[in-house]
Amino acid sequence: MPTTFTTSKIIAATGISKELLYAWEARYAAVVSTQGATGRRQYEASAVRRIRLLQKLVGKGSKISSVATLKDEELVVALYHQSAPELIELLNLLRTRAFAAFESQVAAFCERLGVLDFTTRIALPLMAEVGEEWEAGKLSVAAEHFATSTLRIYISAELRITPIARRAKTALFTTLSDERHELGILAAALVARYSGWACLYLGPNLQVDEIIDVARHSRPKLITIGLTSEDRGSAQTELERIVDVTAKDAIVCVGGKGARKIKGGARLLVVKSIQEFAALVGTVPASAQ
Structure with a gap:
């Protein structure tokens, strides 16, 4: 993944319009750019994940002015703390490489919620965030692989036994x-x-x-x-x-x-x-x- 993005690359990766991107930057400091050698704006790779998080929050009804200054980890909490607090817990376990605890919690959540509900409401958005954090260099490859393999085991098993x-x-x-x-x-x-x-x-x-x-x-x-x-x-x-x-x-x-x-x-x-x-x-x- 590139270390920096031009405005056009940011737009292609997130779907945000140029006008909205510049407004979020100028009015709310939601994202930050620097000036490249050619005089054009450049954004860090982590800006892609940040913009996607902001888009999700705004799409759910949050005002950009109320979330623009939050750190990336705080944006994740704001996005999921009500609808899927289990996701926050699992993501934090991966961040700290507490793999055994992660697997134990996955088993507990599957038993409490049912594998189907766990998969659609928690596992899929969790892996979306894991992918974003990995791309931003905030999560290790080992953590991403472990999460994927653990979730695959539980979902595959449920698929096999469902009549x-x-x-x-x-x-x-x-x-x-x-x-x-x-x-x-x-x-x-x-x-x-x-x-x-x-x-x-x-x-x-x-x-x-x-x-x-x-x-x-x-x-x-x-x-x-x-x-x-x-x-x-x-x-x-x-x-x-x-x-x-x-x-x-x-x-x-x-x-x-x-x-x-x-x-x-x-x-x-x-x-x-x-x-x-x-x-x-x-x-x-x-x-x-």
């Missing part, structure tokens, strides 16, 4: 090649299984030809693709190819950070959250008529 509905239709879950982050599609598979779908979870990192081959043989009604890379120029073409060569009654669904750059269509749906995906699989009939 499949009688005469359930099939949903397929994977990521494109070189897309190795799988918790999003694993969580989506669990949501679909609870909604009555028979889930073919293929794991991450599959070539398009492999996805198409499996789809032709299993004839899924739903193909869910995780996309985290925000600069994969071939993603639109790859997804449209899957749509074109699979059954005409199948829907291709794409989610993840990289999905916001995908142009959807009649059979190519872009979902922005696990809650939106849950609404989709609850709306599309999962049982044969």
Whole structure:
């Protein structure tokens, strides 16, 4: 990840407008830039995470004037302390490398909340914050790997033991090649299984030809693709190819950070959250008529 960002790179990474970015900087000192050798503004890499946190808080109703001066860690607390205090606790354990305590708390939260609720309400936003802190250099690679592996174990186990509905239709879950982050599609598979779908979870990192081959043989009604890379120029073409060569009654669904750059269509749906995906699989009939 670059150590500094130009204004255009900040806009591309966060979706903020130039006018709003400059207003947040000039009026509220919410972010800080320096002047580069060419005279243009430059932002530290950590500004990307900070802007995303501010966007989430403002989107939830906070005034920028009330949160602009908070430290990044305080922004995380402000964002989640009411809706998911468990997330704050788990994130702090990772920051201090208290891995055994992290695993113990994950087990306790899964037992108390149920794995599905824990996954959708806590685990996914937790890993989003873990990724942001890792990119900003505030969390170790070991902490990110441990969190991912621990959560994968619990979600995978729940997926395996959840019964499949009688005469359930099939949903397929994977990521494109070189897309190795799988918790999003694993969580989506669990949501679909609870909604009555028979889930073919293929794991991450599959070539398009492999996805198409499996789809032709299993004839899924739903193909869910995780996309985290925000600069994969071939993603639109790859997804449209899957749509074109699979059954005409199948829907291709794409989610993840990289999905916001995908142009959807009649059979190519872009979902922005696990809650939106849950609404989709609850709306599309999962049982044969």
